[in-house]
Amino acid sequence: MYRVFLVEDEINLNEILSSYLRKEGWEVRCFYNGESALQAIEDHPHLWILDIMLPDIDGYQLLRKIKEACPEVPVIFISARDADLDRIIGLEMGSDDYLAKPFLPRELIIRVHRLLERVYKSNDPPKTVISLDPYDLNEDKRIVLKGQDSIELTAKEYDLVSFFARHRGQALSREQIIYHVWGEDYVGTDRSVDDLIRRLRRKMPELRIETIYGFGYRITI
Numbered sequence: 001m002y003r004v005f006l007v008e009d010e011i012n013l014n015e016i017l018s019s020y021l022r023k024e025g026w027e028v029r030c031f032y033n034g035e036s037a038l039q040a041i042e043d044h045p046h047l048w049i050l051d052i053m054l055p056d057i058d059g060y061q062l063l064r065k066i067k068e069a070c071p072e073v074p075v076i077f078i079s080a081r082d083a084d085l086d087r088i089i090g091l092e093m094g095s096d097d098y099l100a101k102p103f104l105p106r107e108l109i110i111r112v113h114r115l116l117e118r119v120y121k122s123n124d125p126p127k128t129v130i131s132l133d134p135y136d137l138n139e140d141k142r143i144v145l146k147g148q149d150s151i152e153l154t155a156k157e158y159d160l161v162s163f164f165a166r167h168r169g170q171a172l173s174r175e176q177i178i179y180h181v182w183g184e185d186y187v188g189t190d191r192s193v194d195d196l197i198r199r200l201r202r203k204m205p206e207l208r209i210e211t212i213y214g215f216g217y218r219i220t221i
Contacts, residue, residue: 001025001026001027001140002026002027002046002047002116003026003027003028003029003045003046003047004021004026004027004028004029004045004046004047004048004049004112005028005029005031005037005040005043005045005047005048005049006018006021006028006029006030006031006049007031007032007034007037007048007049007050007051007054007059007062008030008031008032008049008051008078009032009033009051009053009054009055010051011032014030014032016105017049017105017108018030020105020106020108020109021108021109021112024109024112024113026112029043029045033054033055033056033057034054034055034056034057034058034059034061034062035056035057036179037050037057037062038057038062038065039176041065041066041069041070042069042166042167043166044069044070044073044166045073046073046074046116046119046120047073047074047075047076047112047115047116048066048073048074048075048076049075049076049078049108049112050062050063050066050075050076050077050078050095051077051078051079052077052078052079053079053080059077059079063075063077063095072119074096074097074115074116074119075095075096075097076095076096076097076098076099076108076111076112076115077095077097077098077099078098078099078100078101078103078108079098079099079100079101080100080101080102096115096119097111097115099111128140130162130165130166132161132164132165132168132207132219134146134147134206135151135161135204135206135207137158137161137162137165139162142155142158142162143158144158144161144204151203151204152203153200153203154199156181156182156196157196157199157200157203159180159181160177160180160181160196160197160200161200161204161207163177163180163181164207164209164217164219165219167219168219168220169218169219169220170218171212171215171216171217171218172216172217172218173215173216174190174193174215174216174217175190175216176216177193177196177216177217178190178192178193181193181196193216193217197209197217207219208220
């Protein structure tokens with residue numbers, strides 16, 4: 001399944017575009033400002049859809065950071081500003097396509113299909129396997145294996161171990177974990193994080209999850 005990250009600060013447009021993208025069977029993660037998108041760069045989606053005009057970080061700045069982290073990842077720029085100037089600057093900085101507002105959501109879908117097929121050469125994204133000895137995470141199938149044995153995880157348990165795997169050695173706060181696993185609209189306490197960690201430790205006892213008291217957790221494998 002392709003993972004598409006959408007950065008658009010207009011809430012209504014964000015909801016409309018994400019709905020169209022999900023109908024294509026893609027996994028979509030939405031951002032409403034540049035700072036939150038900046039924190040997700042290391043999660044390596046298959047495609048970024050990026051608005052130039054954001055309330056905090058300039059879209060060009062964000063594009064530069066994305067390309068520094070992963071030069072091969074495709075990016076589609078969208079903007080309501082000077083179309084010719086934005087298109088030229090964006091292409092010079094490494095964007096792969098450009099759409100000027102207003103546009104029909106279906107046009108975006110067509111461009112995304114063409115870009116993904118061109119970049120990944122087929123209708124299926126490359127398989128991604130992350131090793132957390134003795135466990136292997138198949139990001140495409142969202143399963144965890146220990147040797148030939150599959151470990152049964154819930155969706156949130158998998159999201160958590162995948163988040164740890166992509167940030168191994170890094171101290172992750174409870175707030176960061178909540179945002180990644182439950183989303184920015186989560187209403188509740190950070191005790192949910194501790195409960196999820198306990199379940200993950202029980203199912204994957206050889207996973208070295210270190211507790212950072214008063215802050216969060218870190219994986220040390």
